[in-house]
Amino acid sequence: xxxPPVKGTRDxxxxxxxxxxxxxxxxxxxxLRNGFEEYDGPIFEYLKMFQxxxxxxxxxxxxxxxxxxxRDLALRPEMTPTLARMVNQRINSLPRPIKWFSVPRLFRxxxxxxxxxxxFFQWNIDIIxxxxxLADAEIIFTTIDYLRQVGLTPDDIKVKMSSRxxxxxxxxxxxxxxxxxxxxxxxxDKRNKLxxxxxxxxxxxxxxxxxxxxxxxxxxxxxxxSNVERMFGHDELVEEAFNELAMVHRHLLENMxxxxxxxxDPSIVRGxxxxxxVVFEVHAEGSELRAICGGGRYxxxxxxxxxxEITGTGMGMGDCVLEILLREKGLLDRKVEGPDLDYFVACxxxxxxxxxxGMVKSTVEDEVVRxxxxxxxxxxxxxxxxxxxxxxxxxxxxxxxxxxxxxxxxIGEEFKNKKLTIKDMDTGKQELVxxxxxxxxxxxxxxx
Amino acid sequence: xxxPPVKGTRDxxxxxxxxxxxxxxxxxxxxLRNGFEEYDGPIFEYLKMFQxxxxxxxxxxxxxxxxxxxRDLALRPEMTPTLARMVNQRINSLPRPIKWFSVPRLFRxxxxxxxxxxxFFQWNIDIIxxxxxLADAEIIFTTIDYLRQVGLTPDDIKVKMSSRxxxxxxxxxxxxxxxxxxxxxxxxDKRNKLxxxxxxxxxxxxxxxxxxxxxxxxxxxxxxxSNVERMFGHDELVEEAFNELAMVHRHLLENMxxxxxxxxDPSIVRGxxxxxxVVFEVHAEGSELRAICGGGRYxxxxxxxxxxEITGTGMGMGDCVLEILLREKGLLDRKVEGPDLDYFVACxxxxxxxxxxGMVKSTVEDEVVRxxxxxxxxxxxxxxxxxxxxxxxxxxxxxxxxxxxxxxxxIGEEFKNKKLTIKDMDTGKQELVxxxxxxxxxxxxxxx
Numbered sequence: 089x090x091x092p093p094v095k096g097t098r099d100x101x102x103x104x105x106x107x108x109x110x111x112x113x114x115x116x117x118x119x120l121r122n123g124f125e126e127y128d129g130p131i132f133e134y135l136k137m138f139q140x141x142x143x144x145x146x147x148x149x150x151x152x153x154x155x156x157x158x159r160d161l162a163l164r165p166e167m168t169p170t171l172a173r174m175v176n177q178r179i180n181s182l183p184r185p186i187k188w189f190s191v192p193r194l195f196r197x198x199x200x201x202x203x204x205x206x207x208f209f210q211w212n213i214d215i216i217x218x219x220x221x222l223a224d225a226e227i228i229f230t231t232i233d234y235l236r237q238v239g240l241t242p243d244d245i246k247v248k249m250s251s252r253x254x255x256x257x258x259x260x261x262x263x264x265x266x267x268x269x270x271x272x273x274x275x276x277d278k279r280n281k282l283x284x285x286x287x288x289x290x291x292x293x294x295x296x297x298x299x300x301x302x303x304x305x306x307x308x309x310x311x312x313x314s315n316v317e318r319m320f321g322h323d324e325l326v327e328e329a330f331n332e333l334a335m336v337h338r339h340l341l342e343n344m345x346x347x348x349x350x351x352x353d354p355s356i357v358r359g360x361x362x363x364x365x366v367v368f369e370v371h372a373e374g375s376e377l378r379a380i381c382g383g384g385r386y387x388x389x390x391x392x393x394x395x396x397e398i399t400g401t402g403m404g405m406g407d408c409v410l411e412i413l414l415r416e417k418g419l420l421d422r423k424v425e426g427p428d429l430d431y432f433v434a435c436x437x438x439x440x441x442x443x444x445x446g447m448v449k450s451t452v453e454d455e456v457v458r459x460x461x462x463x464x465x466x467x468x469x470x471x472x473x474x475x476x477x478x479x480x481x482x483x484x485x486x487x488x489x490x491x492x493x494x495x496x497x498x499i500g501e502e503f504k505n506k507k508l509t510i511k512d513m514d515t516g517k518q519e520l521v522x523x524x525x526x527x528x529x530x531x532x533x534x535x536x
Numbered sequence: 537x538x539x540p541p542v543k544g545t546r547d548x549x550x551x552x553x554x555x556x557x558x559x560x561x562x563x564x565x566x567x568l569r570n571g572f573e574e575y576d577g578p579i580f581e582y583l584k585m586f587q588x589x590x591x592x593x594x595x596x597x598x599x600x601x602x603x604x605x606x607r608d609l610a611l612r613p614e615m616t617p618t619l620a621r622m623v624n625q626r627i628n629s630l631p632r633p634i635k636w637f638s639v640p641r642l643f644r645x646x647x648x649x650x651x652x653x654x655x656f657f658q659w660n661i662d663i664i665x666x667x668x669x670l671a672d673a674e675i676i677f678t679t680i681d682y683l684r685q686v687g688l689t690p691d692d693i694k695v696k697m698s699s700r701x702x703x704x705x706x707x708x709x710x711x712x713x714x715x716x717x718x719x720x721x722x723x724x725d726k727r728n729k730l731x732x733x734x735x736x737x738x739x740x741x742x743x744x745x746x747x748x749x750x751x752x753x754x755x756x757x758x759x760x761x762s763n764v765e766r767m768f769g770h771d772e773l774v775e776e777a778f779n780e781l782a783m784v785h786r787h788l789l790e791n792m793x794x795x796x797x798x799x800x801d802p803s804i805v806r807g808x809x810x811x812x813x814v815v816f817e818v819h820a821e822g823s824e825l826r827a828i829c830g831g832g833r834y835x836x837x838x839x840x841x842x843x844x845e846i847t848g849t850g851m852g853m854g855d856c857v858l859e860i861l862l863r864e865k866g867l868l869d870r871k872v873e874g875p876d877l878d879y880f881v882a883c884x885x886x887x888x889x890x891x892x893x894g895m896v897k898s899t900v901e902d903e904v905v906r907x908x909x910x911x912x913x914x915x916x917x918x919x920x921x922x923x924x925x926x927x928x929x930x931x932x933x934x935x936x937x938x939x940x941x942x943x944x945x946x947i948g949e950e951f952k953n954k955k956l957t958i959k960d961m962d963t964g965k966q967e968l969v970x971x972x973x974x975x976x977x978x979x980x981x982x983x984x
Contacts, residue, residue, distance in 0.1 A: 089584075089588060089840070089841065089842050090841065090842030091582050091584060091585045091621060091841070091845075092579060092582075092623065093577070093578060093579070093581065093621065093844070094580060094582060094603075094607070094609060095798060097577075097578030097580070098578065099576075099577050099578070099622050099625070100574075100575055100576040100577065100645035101575055101577075101626070102573040102574060102575055102636070103575045105573075105575050106574075108576075116924075117921075120912050120915060120918055121918045121919065122913055122914060122919075122920075123877065123918065123919065123920035123939070125550035125553075126548075126550060126553045126557070127547075127549055127550055127553055127556075128547075128548040128553060128556075129541070129543075129545075129547050129643060130541060130542060130547070130655055131579065131611075131655060132542060132545070132641070133539070133541065133542060134539050134540075134542060134653075136537075136539060137539045140537060150628070151580075151601060151603065152601065153599060153600065153601035153611075155542075155645055156645055159542070160544060163579075163601075172837070173539060173541065174549065175612075177547070178549070183651065183938065185922075185923055188550070193641070197603055197604055200897075207579060207580075218923045222905065222923065224925070225905075226909075229909050229913075233909075233913060233914070267736040279640055280817055286959075310597050314696075316764065333722070337904060342898075342902070342906075343902050343905040343909050343910065344905065344906070344909040344913075345906075345909075352597050389598030392537070392625065393537065393538065393539070394537050394538030394539070395538075438726065444594070454791050456789070456793040457670065457673075457787060457792065457818060458790075458791040458793075458984070461674075461677050461791065461792040461793075462791065462792050462793035462794075465569050465570055465677075465681060466793075468569060469569060470568055470569045470571065471569065471571065472571035472635075473841065475633055475666045475668050475670065475671070486868075488629060493751060522705065535703065
């Protein structure tokens, strides 16, 4: 019976897995050098946990299941609710600020399309327990630190920054009722994703006053932070939010030296309901791709999940859009390594050896297994041999090449005098070495 | 609203994650040095895929879910069906033997108990496409190679080996009908898990002939392979199976040099329905713990999943029992490292610096962020600083110690003359260094 994989999931064959590991290892290293500690949680949680604060789109796309006890569960569509739960559970014993990262597997029951799958991986970094703008800057710096390290330049990508607090102050100044803010955010977040006309119609429905709607559009098109003040005159709330954003930008520019990656873009809103402060998205320049990642400050999240009022700021980056971009820019092929072998042990087939006393015989195939396992691998080297050694040396060399072996060890007639041939697979050079000296050298080269 | 985690799942706080990563990294390294390539598949597959060959116990414990299209899916309870599906999909292009490993997250809806959770990780290694007994030996060697590397000795654990083929030959010789073999395997697998009396009753129900039942029990109690022949006299099928097992053992003993870990134990049957040849389990000596891992040869698995008749052999090791054993033996605490920082950058708070022209001022806190991010992290070092620098130096040192920083860089008054103090956190020794020289040294020490 032949059964296909489920649509929207991926099979990671070894070459795909190498790319996946390259991405995830990079995320982990960037997190660690920026001082984040790793955590993880379960793949499923109680369904209601994801209904609290994740926003309608995510709730509609939940993979839900019922366990034998009749409990309603769901596969996690994002990591933040689990993070909030875990932090709340130990809020009194965790030293603050909490700087954590995770690379969870996430699930969304949406229509699979370019850059969007039903099962994906997401890099999450969060700093919880400080309202210092430095934390917002550090989240953005860590994001850039990774993207820069994989080879993306300021010509390739831009961090577009804005502030929910600034947007709230602007909406208030314009005269939008605070009760409508949440649904306004969800609508304004779609501005860059919908055709211009469609968005204008939706906005007109929600904000019938044409002048108010125009002002919102004008604000979202501002290209410089300084224009905000010019547009709205003196307003304390606008000014506070504006200063906060300017301070984050100053850190990125003057202290963290990544200003060339960053720009102000008031059209950045973020879809999720829980953001309250600085928000940002990273976009590929001149590309139709969705955002590579996004994040921002959330003030009330822990409280919503039954915890205290503690503020946090974080970022999430999926693997799908990122991989498409890296491939488009040619940044994957050269960098992703297959499974390089240190040694491939080959033999001239059909030889038999007497041991010293002449009592026990071993075949050359035995010696191949012996050297590979009880010597090379046991000493920590990556080593392999052929299951078809009797097919001859040239077939064995082909297998060695296919597995990117750096060196071949060849056991032949000279092994009767305790000698081995070692072939450098790059240069093709061969060298006769003493067996015992080779073993001693292995010990000193790597140890276990 | 406070929501608990689901029973039988785990939260990995950073110290738990460090243990988890230590286990998984060890699995991956052992796989790579033994020549296996990594793969992975989706967390869920079509439900019917797990109903083909996994055995009743697993089918009963499936977490099933229905997607929006009404398709019946299930969270994977084991990796082998996915492996069979993936190999079948590319059977003509994959070079053989296929030597693959994976560390999947798996799910079983069973009652949580010691060493058994509803969500766990499992190391899988498989060699597909060769019936060479060397492959069976290599699977067992790789298993031991890992267990030995984490510190488990032949006094701690034993690989108990038997053969489904040998058991089948014995059952046939005794006179059990072949149609009953599958259910016999499931029953005999419970022999070591049930109270002796309960097992005897179940066996008597299934095999009413007392003499036949006694012979089965006697066989399963044999302590030496050579006794099999003594017990059954000359029988071609028994002999063939016996010789195969002896050849695997010879490789482990004479070529791979891990014989001290291995012993013959005909009571090892394995619960899963698909095994056909050599089978094994690793058990902790003198312990009530379940098997640490198990595996064996499967001849018909790919065919059952719609593929050709190709044989394979493999092993699966869960993380739960292993972690309990490592903890009991004291093998975790010393070896699991927290997140060591290369540098913690501290400062004497409240200082302001003029730049050369005296036009731009920077605070000591700015310089801390600048050195940490745009220098240390950018050059690939793990570095952090305090969000509460104004609390003073000794509090900053405490934070540095809590994060296992190897060195502290202190920015104080001497920075006005471009000097830094570097404190070795192990010895407590402090040294005044030139700022520019320090930066050059960083470049040469690691590069990006």
